[in-house]
Amino acid sequence: MERNSRIDSSGDLTQSADEDCFLDAPLLPSQKLQSVIRPHFHPVPTVCISILLALINLAYVTLAVVAFYFCLFSGKKKECNQSVAPFNLSTVLVISKLILWLLHVVNERFAHHHHCKAKNKGFLHLYRSTRHLKGLPLIIHSTGNAALLLILSVQDFFSSNRQLYPCLILSVLLLELIVSVICLIIYTVRIYRFNKRKPRPDIIEEEKINAYEGHVNPEIGFRHRASLEEVVEKQGDTIEYLKHHNALLSKQLLALTSNQD
Structure with a gap:
């Protein structure tokens, strides 16, 4: 009994000594703890890129409409062919469309990277609410590319009606512009409001x-x-x-x- 009491008393003494060491240890600075527990808010930097991409879409479709008008409807076909030589108008249109599609791919990957970072920081609702929205413009332009490729592949069937061929191309480009810009605007507004709230x-x-x-x-x-x-x-x-x-x-x-x- 005496030995056990000695062990218990020594254990109590050891435990109290350890507690005293913890109490005597220097406290961590409150500023550092606050910066760890409450990290600074980092906004999602995709607003400017989305606005710039919407403007590029608008500029591309506007230039396509102007080019079709001057090359096919205004009677200045020779001057138009000289201005885009050594290519023709369809080739320039396809190359420009490919560049625009690549810009959408880069934008989608850029937005996905920053949304994954926001998800890791705990903004789960933002990640889920924009998971499909941020990739919709790329899907729309990919669908438009398929439709444009189909029209270009059957252009020989429009030999009897030459005006129907450019009208179909312009209708695809305009529909693609309207839907993709609407998606970009909705996405931009959501991200702007999120960055403004700083939740x-x-x-x-x-x-x-x-x-x-x-x-x-x-x-x-x-x-x-x-x-x-x-x-x-x-x-x-x-x-x-x-x-x-x-x-x-x-x-x-x-x-x-x-x-x-």
Whole structure:
């Protein structure tokens, strides 16, 4: 009994000594902890690129309409052919369309990269709400390329009616312009509003809303009228973000404690 009491007392002494060491350790600066727990908001830098791409689309279709008018409808076909020599008008149109499509590919990859970064920072709702919207202009232009290729491949069938051939091409380009620019405007407005609000990660915003309303949802990502698929998807995204965020916090806290030591 005496020996056990000695062991217990020595253990208590050791434990109290360890606690004293922790209490005597220097505290981490509050500014550094605040910068770790509350990181600065980084906006999604895709607004200017989307606006520029919409303007390029508008300029391309405008130049195509002007070129078709002067080359086919104004009677200045010889001057038009000299201005685009050694190519013809169809070749210039196809090459320009290919360059425009490549710009949309670059824009889609650029937007996808920054949206993945926003997802890793906890902005899951933004990622899901723009997941299909940011790639729609590329899909629209790819469909327009297929339609334009089909019209060019059957241009010999329009020998009896030469005016129908350019009208079909211009109708495809105008329809493509209208739909893609609408998608780009909607996407740009959403990203602009997001950058203007400067929100905190979704999990923190939800905790603030739940605390304000006085209730806590039983599951991560639970919403009334939400389908099971949406709930499971949001749970997976939230868990992935929390794992990434906890790993980042652990690394930064270890670095701070090592600097303090």
